Amino acid sequence: MIDLDLIKKLREETSVSISKCKEALEKANGDIKKAKEFLKGFEKEIADKKSSRETNIGIVESYIHQNKRVGVLLDIRCESDFVAKSEEFGKLAHEICLQIAALNPKFIKKEDIPEDIIESEKKAYNDQFSDAKKPEKVIEEIIKGKILKFKKENSLLEQLWVKDPEKTIKGLIEEKVAKFGENIAIKSFVRYEI
Secondary structure (H helix, E strand, C coil), X not given: CCCHHHHHHHHHHHCCCHHHHHHHHXXXXXXXXXXXXXXXXXXXXXXXXXXXXXXXXXXXXXXXXXXXXXXXXXXXXXXXXXXXXXXXXXXXXXXXXXXXXXXXXXXXCHHHCCHHHHHHHHHHHHHHCCCCCCCHHHXXXXXXHHHHHHHHHHEHHHCEECCEEEEEHHXXXXXXXXXXXXXXXXXXXXXXXX
């Protein structure tokens, strides 16, 4: 039998339903850290199921940095007006604006990066290692790793969240999808800097 206070604590920390918190704690034999891992899998599963649903309602969030030299406009969508108008959805939008202002992603997801940009990066890395006295296979693996890093740094959803480097922005959104029970999608963003 799982202690009610433990269920309550997990619920407060994760905002997941009481029944799912209880289920996760039972699977984890009362270990709250393991229960959180089970819940992450649950959040991803929910987000995957909801990802095909249309997101026609949403908000435009803006952020101007205190130095007045960086600004962000974000178009973030969900399924209902109820969620779009909620305080928590507004906080999510604000957090994503802060992320964009801080880390300057160029694309929403890694699949959005044009192939010519990837090829240009590969060429630059090949040129960088042209004089290296390393086996071709090793150089290929290094370049593959650099391209993967480039994609993660330049796509918003793949970036580590500045406020919690244990999570990606995609993971942050998946948490909210599980909580709201609705699909959430970033449609576009623009970052200005002087």
